[in-house]
Amino acid sequence: MTLLVLLLIVGSATAIFSQAGEKIASRPAPTDNCQLIAIDPGHPSETSGGCVHHGLKEVDICWQVALQLEKLVAAEPGLRSIKTKPQVDRLVTNRERAEIANAAGAALMLRLHCDSGKGSGCTLYYPDREGTVQGVTGPSEEVITQSRLAAEAMQKGLAGVLGSQLKLNPIKTDSVTYVGSKQGALTGSIFAKVPALVVEMVYLNNASDAAFIKEPAGQELLARGMLAGIKEFVSVNR
Ligand SMILES: [Zn+2]
Numbered sequence: 272m273t274l275l276v277l278l279l280i281v282g283s284a285t286a287i288f289s290q291a292g293e294k295i296a297s298r299p300a301p302t303d304n305c306q307l308i309a310i311d312p313g314h315p316s317e318t319s320g321g322c323v324h325h326g327l328k329e330v331d332i333c334w335q336v337a338l339q340l341e342k343l344v345a346a347e348p349g350l351r352s353i354k355t356k357p358q359v360d361r362l363v364t365n366r367e368r369a370e371i372a373n374a375a376g377a378a379l380m381l382r383l384h385c386d387s388g389k390g391s392g393c394t395l396y397y398p399d400r401e402g403t404v405q406g407v408t409g410p411s412e413e414v415i416t417q418s419r420l421a422a423e424a425m426q427k428g429l430a431g432v433l434g435s436q437l438k439l440n441p442i443k444t445d446s447v448t449y450v451g452s453k454q455g456a457l458t459g460s461i462f463a464k465v466p467a468l469v470v471e472m473v474y475l476n477n478a479s480d481a482a483f484i485k486e487p488a489g490q491e492l493l494a495r496g497m498l499a500g501i502k503e504f505v506s507v508n509r
Pocket of ligand 1: 313314321322329384385
């Protein structure tokens with residue numbers, strides 16, 4: 272009888288709730304030694320619904336790539352994932368996104384976005400110093416170090432898969448972003464207690480980038496590149 276109860280507890284997923292008390296994700300049952308990846312499809316958040324260019328909505332593109340990545344991770348022995356929102360249009364604050372990854376004990380929080388501005392191609396951002404927002408200062412030195420290692424591993428994984436099909440820019444840091452320059456780090460990074468990385472997958476206002484990421488093949492290539500980066504990171508991190 273005792274054994275049966277224990278199995279039921281071990282076999283139960285742990286629900287993760289938003290600050291408003293709404294269930295937004297489940298942590299898979301800790302039944303194996305899998306590394307858990309928190310896939311965070313960008314927007315809508317408290318600050319933005321995401322950009323729109325060339326008839327493409329950033330929020331939709333991020334969701335579609337997240338689903339591709341989720342599928343690839345699920346097929347990978349030793350890896351599992353959770354998403355930080357259950358539906359494409361669900362508003363989740365940047366703080367909640369980090370808290371979901373923290374509560375899940377993620378090996379990595381991977382935040383998917385599309386950029387707007389001058390430039391093209393894919394760019395990674397990681398927190399390189401602590402920042403302060405909502406009275407909270409973070410992330411820790413350990414998270415900063417691990418986020419840098421994650422960025423380097425992700426850059427290597429992406430480079431190997433993207434080849435010449437999508438430009439890969441040098442790694443950047445939170446502090447060069449608009450929000451990061453004011454706060455010290457992005458809000459999602461400040462609240463992160465796990466390694467955190469933003470992938471600005473393309474410049475959505477760039478016509479050839481938009482054409483690339485509009486197609487399922489482009490989305491899949493990015494997802495495969497990110498999977499390679501995840502595997503590179505968790506293997507060096509083990
Ligand atoms: Zn975005």
